[in-house]
Amino acid sequence: MDYSAVFAILVPIAVIQTVGWATPGPNHLTVITASVTAGRAAGLRAAMGIAAGALTWSMIAVSGIAVIFELFPPLYLALRVIGGGYLIYLGINAFRAARRGGVFKLSPDMASPATTAPFRTAYLVMMTNPKAALFFGSILTAFIPPDGAVWLMVVIAFQIGLLAAILNSIAALFFSTGSVMRAFENASYAVSIVFGVLFCGLGALVLWDIAQEFL
Known part of the structure; x- marks a missing residue:
């Protein structure tokens, strides 16, 4: 496989990944929460957590394991239920923080998991x-050549992990700047409520989507 063919595979994947990253969702909210409540280091750790997840998902996709989700739909269903429940759990933690004055007013042992373990x-x-399951399980696999060499699969997985690290680090660096953190701190109670609504709302949407399939 020549370099132009490899380029033709990697560029569309990078574009789609970037567009997906630009769409607000749980990943963004987790990085923002860590960044504005615990600072740059926590935000970057959250960014690396997202990147590690992206690398894991990409390895699953390029190895063909993603087909399991198609063969065994209950596994995908379970993943969605767990994901929706976990987002609601993070939202409840944000509401609890609001009752204590907001995320900036909490002691370390009372803070959200997004802050204490970013x-x-x-x-x-x-x-x-x-x-992520949709992207890596269906959209990404459409761009992976079925007869691709092992080295190409490794390059694809590495590119996805690296790009995820770069994009989410940019978000962490922005939301952990002094001016942004001060703005969030001045509205600590409101920020906690907003984060709680967003986390719970995203989780509820996931669970509602699942429920619709059985109605």
């Missing part, structure tokens, strides 16, 4: 994100 939380959000 990498782990972001990784779990990414791995249980139905949008």
Whole structure:
């Protein structure tokens, strides 16, 4: 396979991934939460958690394991239920923070998992994100040549992980700047409520979508 053919495969994947990243969702919200409530280091750890999740999903996709979701729909259903439930859990934590004055007013042991364990939380959000499962399980696989060499699969997976790290780090760096953090801190209570509504809303949408399939 020549370089032009490899380029023709990698560029569309990068474009689609970037467009997907630009669409607001659980991944963004997790990085923002960590960044504005615990600072740049926490935001970057969350970004790396998302990147690690993207790398894991891409390895699943290029290895062909994603076909399992098509052969065994209950697995995909379980993933979506867990993802929706976990988002609601994060939302409830945000509401609890609001009752105590807001996310900036909490002691470390009372803060949200998105703040106290940003990498782990972001990784779990990414791995249980139905949008990620859709992207890596169907959209991405459409661009992967079925007879591609092992080295090409490795390059695709590495590119996805690297691009996820870069894009989410940009978000973390922006939302952890002093002016942005001060703005969020001045509206700590409102920010907690908004984060709670967004997390719970996203989780509820996932569960509602599942429920619609059985109605």
